Amino acid sequence: MPELIYDYGRIDFDTPGKRHYQLAVHLDSAWGYSLVPLTVVRGYQGDGDGVAVIGGTHGNEYEGQIAVKALCQSLDPAEMRGLAILIPQLSESACRAGTRVSPLDGVNMNRAFPGNPRGTVSYRISNFVKTLVFPRVRVVIDIHSGGREAVFPLCASFHRLPDPAQFAEIAQASRLFDTPFLFVYSRQMSSGLLTDEAEDDGKIAIGGEFGAGEAVSPDGVRHAYHGPLNVMRRYGLLPGPIVPIAREPRRQRLIQAPDLTDYRPCPRDGVWEPATAPGDDVERDQLLGRLHDFSDHTAAPLEIRAHRSGVLIARYATAVCPKGMTLFVIGEETEFPA
Numbered sequence: 001m002p003e004l005i006y007d008y009g010r011i012d013f014d015t016p017g018k019r020h021y022q023l024a025v026h027l028d029s030a031w032g033y034s035l036v037p038l039t040v041v042r043g044y045q046g047d048g049d050g051v052a053v054i055g056g057t058h059g060n061e062y063e064g065q066i067a068v069k070a071l072c073q074s075l076d077p078a079e080m081r082g083l084a085i086l087i088p089q090l091s092e093s094a095c096r097a098g099t100r101v102s103p104l105d106g107v108n109m110n111r112a113f114p115g116n117p118r119g120t121v122s123y124r125i126s127n128f129v130k131t132l133v134f135p136r137v138r139v140v141i142d143i144h145s146g147g148r149e150a151v152f153p154l155c156a157s158f159h160r161l162p163d164p165a166q167f168a169e170i171a172q173a174s175r176l177f178d179t180p181f182l183f184v185y186s187r188q189m190s191s192g193l194l195t196d197e198a199e200d201d202g203k204i205a206i207g208g209e210f211g212a213g214e215a216v217s218p219d220g221v222r223h224a225y226h227g228p229l230n231v232m233r234r235y236g237l238l239p240g241p242i243v244p245i246a247r248e249p250r251r252q253r254l255i256q257a258p259d260l261t262d263y264r265p266c267p268r269d270g271v272w273e274p275a276t277a278p279g280d281d282v283e284r285d286q287l288l289g290r291l292h293d294f295s296d297h298t299a300a301p302l303e304i305r306a307h308r309s310g311v312l313i314a315r316y317a318t319a320v321c322p323k324g325m326t327l328f329v330i331g332e333e334t335e336f337p338a
């Protein structure tokens with residue numbers, strides 16, 4: 001069983017070896033705790049960089065939870081240098097409930113950064129990551145899967161950053177997930193993303209979308225598991241060469257959509273019948289799908305067309321789409337930074 005930790009200062013990040021913990025984060029709404037799983041692996045081969053790998057930031061996204069749990073089992077400190085910090089279910093209460101936000105405080109963990117040691121449970125967990133995890137690592141990996149709302153092509157993702165060296169290093173590290181797409185997404189959404197916070201702290205911050213629809217994609221789990229191992233090889237934590245992950249070698253495409261004007265809202269409530277798949281190249285005015293209104297079954301569906309040419313990098317996942325939800329995102333292909 002993992003060791004129960006009430007005082008986070010008692011977590012041993014420094015002694016070589018592997019230690020499994022559960023952080024007892026006291027609840028506000030009930031007499032008890034969120035028990036957040038944490039594994040620390042400190043290599044016996046000497047000092048080196050730190051890498052944090054996090055799953056379950058959203059509780060209804062499972063590839064990261066599974067992949068990080070597997071890393072907790074498989075990483076061997078005897079062959080490692082440096083430090084790996086593994087958190088398979090960051091929003092532990094949301095993961096147990098299978099929901100995007102925590103049922104305990106209604107907070108989306110991926111909008112809760114930098115957190116607050118005196119906030120509700122999600123803010124206290126994010127504050128733990130900000131203050132005790134980020135300072136110990138160079139690389140932060142946060143594994144997502146689109147949840148109920150969005151379908152992406154298999155992609156690692158990151159933001160465009162003002163520091164060209166940091167941006168180029170993040171892009172290069174993200175390629176090690178060997179996904180067919182890499183997605184540069186907007187920083188205009190809101191504040192409080194885990195990766196926003198890590199980037200602002202100067203980290204090599206990598207996100208990604210490795211599945212969809214509250215299911216488990218075996219391909220997604222494979223990339224979410226082997227991607228961090230490749231990153232650990234690149235930063236010298238693990239010996240050996242980078243390994244291919246994709247079943248068939250494919251040119252990786254870097255798609256950017258830094259501006260929220262390319263994230264298009266659903267114009268009205270309806271049943272969404274997509275006509276294009278995530279990852280498709282689309283032309284301006286191409287039919288992307290139809291919105292059906294069943295209040296009058298004789299009414300023609302509303303045709304949804306591309307506002308620009310580019311690559312359909314995300315679209316709404318489920319049939320019933322409320323007005324205002326992001327129906328699709330079109331990005332443009334760009335060159336990898338040197």
Ligand SMILES: [Zn+2]
Binds near residue numbers: 061144145146147
């Ligand atoms: Zn997510």
